[in-house]
Amino acid sequence: MSSTYLRDADNGYSSGRVYMRDQNPAFDQPEALITELEHGHETLLFASGMGAATAVFQGLRPGDHVLAPKVMYWSLRNWLMGFATSWGLDVELIDMTDPSAVQAAIRTGSTKLVWIETPANPLWTITDIAATAEIAHTAGALLAVDSTAATPVLTQPLDLGADLVMHSATKYLNGHSDLTAGSVTTRADNEHWQRVRAVRAQGGGTLGSMESWLLLRGMRTLYLRVRAASASAQRVAEHFHGHELIAEVLYPGLPSSAGHEAAKRQMSGGFGGMLSLRVAGGEQAAIAVAANTKLWKRATSLGGVESLIEHRASIEGVGSPVPPDLLRLSVGIENVDDLIADLEQALRA
Numbered sequence: 001m002s003s004t005y006l007r008d009a010d011n012g013y014s015s016g017r018v019y020m021r022d023q024n025p026a027f028d029q030p031e032a033l034i035t036e037l038e039h040g041h042e043t044l045l046f047a048s049g050m051g052a053a054t055a056v057f058q059g060l061r062p063g064d065h066v067l068a069p070k071v072m073y074w075s076l077r078n079w080l081m082g083f084a085t086s087w088g089l090d091v092e093l094i095d096m097t098d099p100s101a102v103q104a105a106i107r108t109g110s111t112k113l114v115w116i117e118t119p120a121n122p123l124w125t126i127t128d129i130a131a132t133a134e135i136a137h138t139a140g141a142l143l144a145v146d147s148t149a150a151t152p153v154l155t156q157p158l159d160l161g162a163d164l165v166m167h168s169a170t171k172y173l174n175g176h177s178d179l180t181a182g183s184v185t186t187r188a189d190n191e192h193w194q195r196v197r198a199v200r201a202q203g204g205g206t207l208g209s210m211e212s213w214l215l216l217r218g219m220r221t222l223y224l225r226v227r228a229a230s231a232s233a234q235r236v237a238e239h240f241h242g243h244e245l246i247a248e249v250l251y252p253g254l255p256s257s258a259g260h261e262a263a264k265r266q267m268s269g270g271f272g273g274m275l276s277l278r279v280a281g282g283e284q285a286a287i288a289v290a291a292n293t294k295l296w297k298r299a300t301s302l303g304g305v306e307s308l309i310e311h312r313a314s315i316e317g318v319g320s321p322v323p324p325d326l327l328r329l330s331v332g333i334e335n336v337d338d339l340i341a342d343l344e345q346a347l348r349a
């Protein structure tokens with residue numbers, strides 16, 4: 001840990017490092033590991049997922065047209081509509097589950113970026129990465145994927161044609177709910193990537209050394225954790241599908257879900273640890289279920305070893321596409337029978 005690095009007697013910097021903000025050697029191993037897992041060219045770590053995502057948009061120029069999904073991580077949607085538009089980006093929110101809607105909205109030459117999230121928070125809808133990449137590239141746009149919920153364990157967006165893949169490393173990559181971090185990985189070096197680099201170096205939203213090391217340590221168990229969470233989420237989804245007290249289970253691993261076929265094409269080894277339940281009794285019943293769980297903890301966030309349950313609409317507020325009866329579940333690595341039994345007793349209570 002050092003904020004500064006020795007300069008040579010001849011006034012040079014043969015170590016390649018001048019100052020910690022952008023040249024912290026603690027970034028090297030976690031960045032190299034994420035690059036390898038994503039089959040990319042290079043990765044940049046940020047102080048949070050939001051820091052990583054907003055850097056991708058700040059790498060664009062005022063006037064550029066951007067397509068983003070209606071169903072996406074709510075805080076990024078709020079930033080896009082509340083900040084990026086007033087900064088001069090022309091942001092259009094569309095239905096990303098339908099490639100023909102992307103085709104209809106894209107403007108050849110002026111659309112510079114298509115941003116997708118799959119599976120998408122918190123309805124877990126699926127966007128076809130390969131089909132969307134083709135549409136974006138034909139129009140001259142980059143495709144960026146928020147792959148936080150899929151993780152590199154289940155999906156490699158760059159192999160499917162995406163140009164950039166972003167993670168809230170706060171979630172599965174770290175896996176222990178004890179830091180915030182974000183990453184962006186690029187398939188190639190280009191002018192936009194150099195601007196994203198400059199946003200980090202000059203904007204200064206960089207990760208600390210301790211967090212970089214904790215992230216690396218968390219990633220040592222990434223595969224075990226994600227596989228366990230995915231297998232348990234599948235079990236929970238199947239158990240509550242058709243349940244008398246549940247109106248709908250939202251999970252791409254269910255054959256009846258709208259995104260199942262696309263998910264099967266681009267995910268392997270499972271459909272992730274995130275699902276949502278719509279409680280048949282409505283909003284108050286949903287809030288009561290969350291109040292009555294014992295093993296599931298009432299908290300926001302996702303991707304940790306502990307299972308979390310959240311009434312989502314009351315977090316996202318007005319303008320959110322989330323139904324009021326929806327509970328978002330982040331499945332951890334506890335015994336799955338205990339997780340199901342706890343939800344059962346909370347539903348019956």
Ligand SMILES: *Cc1c(COP(=O)(O)O)cnc(C)c1O
Binds near residue numbers: 049050053149169
């Ligand atoms: C949490 C999250 C983010 C934001 O990441 P932070 O680390 O909280 O800044 C972005 N996208 C998705 C899908 C997330 O779950």
